Amino acid sequence: xxxxxxxxxxxxxxxxxxxxxxxxxxxxxxxxxxxxxxxxxxxxxxxxxxxxxxxxxxxxxxxxxxxxxxxxxxxxxxxxxxxxxxxxxxxxxxxxxxxxxxxxxxxxxxxxxxxxxxxxxxxxxxxxxxxxxxxxxxxxxxxxxxxxxxxxxxxxxxxxxxxxxxxxxxxxxxxxxxxxxxxxxxxxxxxxxxxxxxxxxxxxxxxxxxxxxxxxxxxxxxxxxxxxxxxxxxxxxxxxxxxxxxxxxxxxxxxxxxxxxxxxxxxxxxxxxxxxxxxxxxxxxxxxxxxxxxxxxxxxxxxxxxxxxxxxxxxxxxxxxxxxxxxxxxxxxxxxxxxxxxxxxxxxxxxxxxxxxxxxxxxx
Amino acid sequence: xxxxxxxxxxxxxxxxxxxxxxxxxxxxxxxxxxxxxxxxxxxxxxxxxxxxxxxxxxxxxxxxxxxxxxxxxxxxxxxxxxxxxxxxxxxxxxxxxxxxxxxxxxxxxxxxxxxxxxxxxxxxxxxxxxxxxxxxxxxxxxxxxxxxxxxxxxxxxxxxxxxxxxxxxxxxxxxxxxxxxxxxxxxxxxxxxxxxxxxxxxxxxxxxxxxxxxxxxxxxxxxxxxxxxxxxxxxxxxxxxxxxxxxxxxxxxxxxxxxxxxxxxxxxxxxxxxxxxx
Ligand SMILES: Nc1ncnc2c1ncn2[C@@H]1O[C@H](COP(=O)(O)OP(=O)(O)OP(=O)(O)O)[C@@H](O)[C@H]1O
Ligand SMILES: [Mg+2]
Numbered sequence: 001x002x003x004x005x006x007x008x009x010x011x012x013x014x015x016x017x018x019x020x021x022x023x024x025x026x027x028x029x030x031x032x033x034x035x036x037x038x039x040x041x042x043x044x045x046x047x048x049x050x051x052x053x054x055x056x057x058x059x060x061x062x063x064x065x066x067x068x069x070x071x072x073x074x075x076x077x078x079x080x081x082x083x084x085x086x087x088x089x090x091x092x093x094x095x096x097x098x099x100x101x102x103x104x105x106x107x108x109x110x111x112x113x114x115x116x117x118x119x120x121x122x123x124x125x126x127x128x129x130x131x132x133x134x135x136x137x138x139x140x141x142x143x144x145x146x147x148x149x150x151x152x153x154x155x156x157x158x159x160x161x162x163x164x165x166x167x168x169x170x171x172x173x174x175x176x177x178x179x180x181x182x183x184x185x186x187x188x189x190x191x192x193x194x195x196x197x198x199x200x201x202x203x204x205x206x207x208x209x210x211x212x213x214x215x216x217x218x219x220x221x222x223x224x225x226x227x228x229x230x231x232x233x234x235x236x237x238x239x240x241x242x243x244x245x246x247x248x249x250x251x252x253x254x255x256x257x258x259x260x261x262x263x264x265x266x267x268x269x270x271x272x273x274x275x276x277x278x279x280x281x282x283x284x285x286x287x288x289x290x291x292x293x294x295x296x297x298x299x300x301x302x303x304x305x306x307x308x309x310x311x312x313x314x315x316x317x318x319x320x321x322x323x324x325x326x327x328x329x330x331x332x333x334x335x336x337x338x339x340x341x342x343x344x345x346x347x348x349x350x351x352x353x354x355x356x357x358x359x360x361x362x363x364x
Numbered sequence: 365x366x367x368x369x370x371x372x373x374x375x376x377x378x379x380x381x382x383x384x385x386x387x388x389x390x391x392x393x394x395x396x397x398x399x400x401x402x403x404x405x406x407x408x409x410x411x412x413x414x415x416x417x418x419x420x421x422x423x424x425x426x427x428x429x430x431x432x433x434x435x436x437x438x439x440x441x442x443x444x445x446x447x448x449x450x451x452x453x454x455x456x457x458x459x460x461x462x463x464x465x466x467x468x469x470x471x472x473x474x475x476x477x478x479x480x481x482x483x484x485x486x487x488x489x490x491x492x493x494x495x496x497x498x499x500x501x502x503x504x505x506x507x508x509x510x511x512x513x514x515x516x517x518x519x520x521x522x523x524x525x526x527x528x529x530x531x532x533x534x535x536x537x538x539x540x541x542x543x544x545x546x547x548x549x550x551x552x553x554x555x556x557x558x559x560x561x562x563x564x565x566x567x568x569x570x571x572x573x574x575x576x577x578x579x580x581x582x583x584x585x586x587x588x589x590x591x592x593x594x595x596x597x598x599x600x601x602x603x604x605x606x607x608x609x610x611x612x613x614x615x616x617x618x619x620x621x622x623x624x625x626x627x628x629x630x631x632x633x634x635x636x637x638x639x640x641x642x
Contacts, residue, residue, distance in 0.1 A: 099539035
């Protein structure tokens with residue numbers, strides 16, 4: 001049980017900065033997810049917390065103790081790797097017991113801890129098997145078991161589910177969440193899968209190119225993304241982005257993107273008045289678009305041409321064209337949509353997100 | 365059709381000639397060791413023994429100094445092998461895992477060491493052995509043999525260890541293992557086939573070595589089998605005791621050949637594959 005703090009942490013290889021000025025407070029008992037595209041520095045951040053990678057600048061504290069100079073094995077953390085990293089020459093029991101044996105735990109204690117972990121993870125019948133005699137899901141459970149027998153202060157996970165097939169991934173996702181609820185230990189979890197991040201995290205850290213983009217609860221990131229990158233990264237299908245220009249006077253500005261017109265009032269109007277070049281990016285989630293006249297449809301209406309329809313089951317994703325720009329709308333399956341036809345869509349004014357056209361920072 | 369038949373025949377003919385050329389010396393050694401000495405020099409040569417006898421073997425095994433030389437060979441070849449494996453597994457681990465200045469250079473210097481002709485280092489070794497006071501002892505031979513066993517072991521084991529995923533090292537680090545414990549409890553068990561292969565080949569090389577053994581020993585105290593056999597003398601200086609020589613050679617070759625055959629699969633495995641898959 002412990003909190004973890006990163007203060008101004010930096011990591012570079014040569015002249016290339018992998019992680020820049022990272023500040024992060026991970027609370028005791030929290031399930032924190034680091035998410036971002038490939039190469040953004042998630043693994044590096046996790047490995048710096050683990051002590052597998054030293055840091056060039058800043059401080060890392062675990063349980064309020066500075067651990068910059070503390071070796072990985074003395075940080076009292078456990079880590080689960082993407083490729084499981086089970087010892088091929090040891091059976092399941094030995095794999096889980098290894099860390100305890102190295103730490104000179106008494107035999108009975110080791111046995112009871114391993115058996116307890118095997119119980120939690122339903123590995124009881126597999127204790128005598130070698131890793132190569134296990135399925136992917138079973139291997140991942142052994143790797144989890146190896147971490148929990150240690151009863152560490154912090155668990156670190158580096159994309160533990162990405163080698164599993166889709167079905168197993170959903171199952172293991174629930175299993176790890178259940179484990180967290182049961183153990184209540186601080187967990188830091190790296191993934192590039194935003195669905196994993198949304199469903200598992202107490203809080204999510206979105207990273208890009210070595211920088212933290214936003215930190216917040218899953219719903220907070222979804223409803224109030226701090227910038228265009230986060231808005232596009234969280235949520236499927238992806239948020240639509242439209243280039244818009246600002247027209248009308250400063251007292252009653254209107255955002256215009258092709259046939260779509262969004263009059264702004266009050267705080268929103270004030271917020272965009274600072275924009276110099278009269279341009280911004282408008283964002284709206286596909287699920288916030290509705291057919292005119294149906295429940296939820298708002299006062300902002302526009303007509304669009306249908307390009308393509310993807311049927312997912314209960315809903316369909318309709319690719320539409322608005323002037324020269326494309327969007328996607330998630331509509332109920334009963335709405336008749338044919339490529340080539342036009343459709344009238346509507347949205348609430350506050351479903352729209354407005355971003356600075358150049359920096360991508362959210363304005364409102 | 366005819367061309368195919370011809371090329372097939374040619375293929376097997378070449379194969380037969382090749383095999384014959386390779387195997388005949390062994391056959392000849394064994395056959396001669398079983399002939400009574402009278403038949404050895406009889407003309408015409410008998411390619412198939414008319415009479416089998418174990419007299420030569422009795423004579424050889426009754427020869428105390430030959431038996432001693434077998435013991436010497438075991439100590440020297442075994443010592444060189446064990447020392448090489450111990451040192452090279454540590455060196456290979458460092459070369460495979462750590463980044464340090466001059467790593468490539470180190471690797472190529474090690475490789476270069478094993479390319480010198482033996483005769484080139486012989487004089488230096490002799491002087492060194494005298495200076496260190498180890499001339500005519502096991503140490504003179506063990507240390508000299510490591511000139512060729514060590515580079516070989518280091519190279520093969522380095523590539524072997526590189527095949528072992530380094531997340532295993534990281535997992536062990538987090539489990540609380542020191543570098544020593546990682547080497548001893550994770551890497552060495554997984555590099556087992558590589559250790560067996562390199563160890564065996566080192567042993568065979570050291571076991572058969574002649575030139576260093578001849579130069580660095582003076583008598584029975586450390587003299588190994590190849591030299592002992594070469595120095596067998598007959599009744600007069602004009603007579604070579606071929607019967608004894610072939611019997612002695614057979615005695616010392618057969619165990620090595622058996623060993624190689626027994627571990628043949630491990631050797632091939634060890635030299636060709638990393639053999640560790642997630
Ligand atoms: N040893 C290294 N030397 C040089 N660059 C490195 C090294 N290790 C990682 N990098 C670089 O650091 C960056 C971040 O790597 P990191 O592994 O943290 O990414 P990641 O966010 O975990 O990505 P992924 O989702 O692909 O695992 C990458 O651009 C990578 O190329
Ligand atoms: Mg990664």
